[in-house]
Amino acid sequence: MLSTLLFAALIAGPAMVPQDSGQGEGPPKRVRSILVYGDEQCPKAESPDEIVVCANAGESPYRIPKRFRDQPKEGPTSNAWTNRVESVEQFNRAGLPNSCSPVGTGGQTGCTRAAIRQWYQERLDQKAKAARATAP
Template identity: 80%
Template sequence: MRSILLLAVLVAGPAAAQDAGTKDGPPKRVRSILLYGDEKCPPAQSPEEVVVCADAGDSPYRIPKRFRNQPDEGAAAQAWTNRVESVEEFNRAGLPNSCSPVGSGGQTGCSRAAIRQWYQERLDQKAKAARTTAPQD
């Protein structure tokens, strides 16, 4: 019986203390502060002020973990087979199925090239979406 009474007093204690401080309504001033590293939350300058602190990580100048170590999508990061295919495509100008305005059979490969480009863009979008939705450390 005593433990129940003691528990009731302990639970009601903070509520009574909160009610005592809010006689005049909401606080006059609220400060929101982002803390970096080992910074401490500053105390309120007056009893009418509330200070809200949030931990913002290591440094304001550091790139967040989810954006670090993104894979390079430039030419140097491509596989050799992709590079060879692009060189071959460039050198095929004017040949049949090359989609080129130069040469006698160049126009015959334009629809094929458009389909190939669409398919590659779709694969790239899926790969990029898979990288961005994967959990980061």
Template identity: 70%
Template sequence: MLARLMIATALLAAPALAQPQDQTAPDGPPKRVRSILLYGDQSCPKPANPDEIVVCSNAGESPYRIPKRFRDQPKEDAPSTSWSRRMEVVEDFNSAGLPNSCSPVGSGGQTGCTRQMLQQWYQDKLDKEAKASRVP
């Protein structure tokens, strides 16, 4: 029984061994792979030998230039602040001592601290969301 099994296995393997090997197929992975970043109008170089693969990728205008998505970020200094926000700051400053002002000055200055903290928290939240939406 074992002899028949071995003979059947040898007969099945014989056609696979008798086939000629394809000489054009590579024996394994390429010997060298080069990855190149191209800038501007550069062209992809040719491989030095048949065992080398060259992979080219366009990386933009120049290696020394900031990408367009990071250029021209909106300014956050005083001249670029809106007039309505400037007016809110002036009103907050001038309301010291009045009721709901959260100020140590005046008779009604102690009220309004909770409202002011909630407004500040909400403004900080909006500022963080605006900054996060600008970052790529």
């Protein structure tokens, strides 16, 4: 009997708590999110049921952000030394054996190797594409 009364009191307890009768009856009826640029001021709320959220988006909507302005220059001076050496070696291989070049006496001998290398790379690309397609 006592446990039944205790159980009923616990269930009815939260129902007897008085509700807060403050002005916060619920969420605001309107929320505006605005991006401002430069020295623009955030506009004021038009009514008490409105919230205005402003974010400064930089100097101008048409200006390139600073992180993209000073990109490294591309050219021979910014190219790594190993890349330069590899391109010179590849250029100078024309006509040598295993180079797959129409110039020189041994240039044609590397064409089979180049075709096999290309086939193998295409096969790897197809396997990678199939794996991406089946991945969740």
